[in-house]
Amino acid sequence: MKLIAHCVLVGLLVAAGMQNRAVRSARQPFPEKGFWVAETNPGKKSTIVRYYAHSNHLVSETTEPELLDITKLSVRKYLNGKLRKELEKDTTGQSAIKLYEIP
Incomplete structure (x- = not known):
C-alpha cells in the first residue's frame, strides 16, 4: 500500500513540475x-x-x-x-x- 502511495505522490510531483515549466515558458515575452x-x-x-x-x-x-x-x-x-x-x-x-x- 505504501508503494502505491509513493508512486501516486511521485506522479503528482512530476505532473506539477511539468505544468510549472509550461507556465514559465508561456511567460517569456518575445x-x-x-x-x-x-x-x-x-x-x-x-x-x-x-x-x-x-x-x-x-x-x-x-x-x-x-x-x-x-x-x-x-x-x-x-x-x-x-x-x-x-x-x-x-x-x-x-x-x-x-x-x-x-x-
Whole structure:
C-alpha cells in the first residue's frame, strides 16, 4: 500500500513540475518584430541596448543609466516596449533590403 502511495505522490510531483515549466515558458515575452541586445561592460554602472529590425538592421542604440537584469520579466517587457517604439520611429526600415532578398 505504501508503494502505491509513493508512486501516486511521485506522479503528482512530476505532473506539477511539468505544468510549472509550461507556465514559465508561456511567460517569456518575445517581441513581435525585431530584437534587442543588451550589453553590460564590467566596471560600468550602465547598460547599452541595441534595437534591431528583423533584417539585422540597427534601428537605434541607447544607454540605460543603470544595470538591467534581463532575467526579470519586467525588464524584458520594458525592453520589448522600447523596441516597439523604436521600430515605429524608424523610417529607413521600411525601404531597407532584407537579407533574404539579396541575390
